[in-house]
Amino acid sequence: MNDILRNIYERRAVRKFKNTPVSKDLIDILLDAGRMAPSAMNRQPWRFYVLTDTKKIKAFSKEIAEIAIKEIKHVSLKEVAKMTLSFFHLSTMIDFLKNDDHIFYGAPVVILITSPVKDEWGALDIGMCAQNIMLAAKAIGLDTCPVGFAKFVTQTRDFYSLNIPGTELVQLAVIAGYGDEQPEVHERIENNAVYI
Numbered sequence: 338m339n340d341i342l343r344n345i346y347e348r349r350a351v352r353k354f355k356n357t358p359v360s361k362d363l364i365d366i367l368l369d370a371g372r373m374a375p376s377a378m379n380r381q382p383w384r385f386y387v388l389t390d391t392k393k394i395k396a397f398s399k400e401i402a403e404i405a406i407k408e409i410k411h412v413s414l415k416e417v418a419k420m421t422l423s424f425f426h427l428s429t430m431i432d433f434l435k436n437d438d439h440i441f442y443g444a445p446v447v448i449l450i451t452s453p454v455k456d457e458w459g460a461l462d463i464g465m466c467a468q469n470i471m472l473a474a475k476a477i478g479l480d481t482c483p484v485g486f487a488k489f490v491t492q493t494r495d496f497y498s499l500n501i502p503g504t505e506l507v508q509l510a511v512i513a514g515y516g517d518e519q520p521e522v523h524e525r526i527e528n529n530a531v532y533i
């Protein structure tokens with residue numbers, strides 16, 4: 338198997354990291370890989386906000402978890418009648434978030450990725466960009482996890498300190514670091530292709 342395919346198959350969402358910091362040179366390699374992603378009409382809509390201050394990352398993580406818990410409760414009350422989401426799943430999720438650091442998982446690097454608020458293709462472009470970052474990370478010995486909950490960073494008290502303008506939408510974070518776990522592969526659904 339060639340290196341790219343191996344990276345695709347061996348990448349995992351890693352949620353436990355060593356205390357080792359990641360050098361700026363390596364972070365720059367990740368960002369450059371992100372910039373090489375395809376984008377609709379070649380707009381390259383991404384902007385990257387890189388956090389490496391572990392105290393700051395922890396503080397954001399704690400506050401985002403609190404906000405996420407509130408949002409989950411809010412959504413469930415409205416949606417519970419029509420969704421099959423049971424209260425068991427809901428409470429499990431809330432218990433999970435209440436524990437230590439279940440947003441950024443103690444990662445030494447958090448890359449928040451934004452796209453313009455009014456951009457029809459923003460989410461897709463950022464998804465491609467994030468995947469490039471994660472595969473590049475794997476290639477240089479780092480592990481990652483995409484974090485959708487990061488979108489709640491906009492509701493935190495210290496959001497202003499990130500200098501993200503109101504014209505940008507936080508789509509996703511990719512956390513990165515030297516992994517301290519080797520998660521098993523999640524089985525993939527395979528009966529989802531139709532050959533015409």
Ligand SMILES: Cc1cc2nc3c(=O)[nH]c(=O)nc-3n(C[C@H](O)[C@H](O)[C@H](O)COP(=O)(O)O)c2cc1C
Nearest residue numbers: 348349350351352482483484485486487509520523
């Ligand atoms: C758009 C997106 C958002 C995600 N958000 C989170 C998140 O907020 N927290 C988390 O722990 N994992 C998050 N994940 C990771 C998924 O849970 C993970 O990719 C999935 O379980 C498959 O596992 P694998 O990446 O190891 O193959 C997210 C993944 C994607 C693609």
